[in-house]
Amino acid sequence: MTSLRELQQSFMKHLHGEASQHAEGSEHAEGSEIVQHIQSTPDATAQRRLDIYAIGYRLRLKEAITTDFECLHGYIGDDLFDQLMDSYINQYPSQHPSLRYFSQHLVELLSTQKPFVDYPEIIEIAKIEHAFNHSFDAADCTTLSTEDLSKIAAESWPTLEVKFHDSVQLLHCKHNSFAIWKAITDENNPPDLEPDNTTWLIWRKDLISRYRALDDAEMYALTRLAAGDNFSELCEGLLDYFEEEKTPSQAVYYLQTWLNEMMVCGFLLSSKKQYF
Amino acid sequence: MTRPFLGFGLGLRTEHYQTILDNKPDVDWFEILSENYMVPGGKPLDFLDKIRADYPMVMHGVSLSIGSTDPLDKTYLKQLRQLATRVEPYWISDHLCWTSVNQHNSHDLLPLPYNEATIEHVAERICQVQDYLGRQLLIENLSSYVTYNESEMSEWEFLNEIARRADCWVLLDINNIFVSAHNHHFEPIDYIKGIDIDRVMQFHLAGHSYNDSMIIDTHDHDVCDPVWDLYAKALQHFGAVSTMIERDDNIPEFNELHDELKTAEKIAIDTLPAKALTLSQPNMRESEGVA
Numbered sequence A: 001m002t003s004l005r006e007l008q009q010s011f012m013k014h015l016h017g018e019a020s021q022h023a024e025g026s027e028h029a030e031g032s033e034i035v036q037h038i039q040s041t042p043d044a045t046a047q048r049r050l051d052i053y054a055i056g057y058r059l060r061l062k063e064a065i066t067t068d069f070e071c072l073h074g075y076i077g078d079d080l081f082d083q084l085m086d087s088y089i090n091q092y093p094s095q096h097p098s099l100r101y102f103s104q105h106l107v108e109l110l111s112t113q114k115p116f117v118d119y120p121e122i123i124e125i126a127k128i129e130h131a132f133n134h135s136f137d138a139a140d141c142t143t144l145s146t147e148d149l150s151k152i153a154a155e156s157w158p159t160l161e162v163k164f165h166d167s168v169q170l171l172h173c174k175h176n177s178f179a180i181w182k183a184i185t186d187e188n189n190p191p192d193l194e195p196d197n198t199t200w201l202i203w204r205k206d207l208i209s210r211y212r213a214l215d216d217a218e219m220y221a222l223t224r225l226a227a228g229d230n231f232s233e234l235c236e237g238l239l240d241y242f243e244e245e246k247t248p249s250q251a252v253y254y255l256q257t258w259l260n261e262m263m264v265c266g267f268l269l270s271s272k273k274q275y276f
Numbered sequence B: 001m002t003r004p005f006l007g008f009g010l011g012l013r014t015e016h017y018q019t020i021l022d023n024k025p026d027v028d029w030f031e032i033l034s035e036n037y038m039v040p041g042g043k044p045l046d047f048l049d050k051i052r053a054d055y056p057m058v059m060h061g062v063s064l065s066i067g068s069t070d071p072l073d074k075t076y077l078k079q080l081r082q083l084a085t086r087v088e089p090y091w092i093s094d095h096l097c098w099t100s101v102n103q104h105n106s107h108d109l110l111p112l113p114y115n116e117a118t119i120e121h122v123a124e125r126i127c128q129v130q131d132y133l134g135r136q137l138l139i140e141n142l143s144s145y146v147t148y149n150e151s152e153m154s155e156w157e158f159l160n161e162i163a164r165r166a167d168c169w170v171l172l173d174i175n176n177i178f179v180s181a182h183n184h185h186f187e188p189i190d191y192i193k194g195i196d197i198d199r200v201m202q203f204h205l206a207g208h209s210y211n212d213s214m215i216i217d218t219h220d221h222d223v224c225d226p227v228w229d230l231y232a233k234a235l236q237h238f239g240a241v242s243t244m245i246e247r248d249d250n251i252p253e254f255n256e257l258h259d260e261l262k263t264a265e266k267i268a269i270d271t272l273p274a275k276a277l278t279l280s281q282p283n284m285r286e287s288e289g290v291a
Ligand SMILES: [Fe+2]
Pocket: B140, B173, B176, B204, B246
């Protein structure tokens, strides 16, 4: 008798459409091995019964991608989006117990495969939506406030390191993809594609995802601190952007801004090797 | 085994979070989909905690894949246990099915062949999960569309034998019995009579849709009259069993589902003596599950 494992493997092949030898996206895996193990009845053949599962499989995964990439769908339209979803489903079988994470490699497909790889704004829009999806349910932490700055002793400032909220992400766009994203999200006509050069900050505050553009100096400061630089290293780097006597106050100003935006989860005082 | 009676519950859905917090509707308990809350943080967990503060909950999973021939997913089990620590549910349920093989997830509840080898395999795995979680599981019957040639018994004989061997509870989905009875040409009452009375901890009710000759378990409609009739018969057979309505698609206003739940309650009141419908002690929440 066929083992349970063999049955499960050929059932899964049927869902993936692998046994069909048909073109990508075919829901009908005719001639698949599993069909020999399924009973036909006068009202429904084994093939028809199995197809209920194969159709349901694809629909469920498409629904998950559509939920996660609504704006991308709006931008590239039904046909291309459907083609994208079929390619994705065929190439990236779900390896996660939750559908929440099924679409997590979509940017990877877009960045490596034609025709998508030739349209940088498509990749950028997908990255924007991916970042918002991450910020939505990224790990919680108790954020610090500007009052916590007074707890830092003067001698601790140079070696101070900052731990950011897990939702904090930077996204560099070479096109006006954010404006396109915003227009589609607001159900307006998207602007024409234009070159742009902006780094966006995406994070979550009070359970709601936020975003804003960063200037070069703030982008630099945030990138360095997030990478583990300490306060004095940051001040030194900021010399490229500000006069020497202004850099410490400018760095503190950034810190206050991020604290008010609930982006900071902890300060690490190198001397004590611990966060508070 | 004594069966606690929680009363009448609804599935917790994102569409209703705010209404529930604002209006505190008189629902005895909520069932959550465990996987929806296996995330690091943010809104889902925030609402979960707030609503849990006001209502008892049970956890219902779809990805345990208890019938799979892959090893049990330790990461998943760990997350499930962590969530249970957070939620303190009355109980945890999943389905008598497999969802994944070779680490590929179908995100569907796929049926098993009903034979002795499968019973042994599944019962052993339920025991492992129960040991790990430190509590008894509830195992639910599916809607299904295929029968394997490898099956040697009815679905209810299969389910009942697994529940006995693993010493777990049964979550009996009345709609799934109706759907599978239609698709596989058996009498729904035979299913009900084939399950041990004191194994059944919870009922599910739901709607479905027709696709030519087959009924598909879509959870996108109201509960239909034949399923209400079957529910009354199930109450006659099993006595008072905690009941909830599943709605996963085409989700209506909260009040509409609440009215449907009142229909379930009315059927129970009309079918059973009042004494049978007394709720179990609310301090059950503090105890470690119901095992
Ligand atoms: Fe169910």
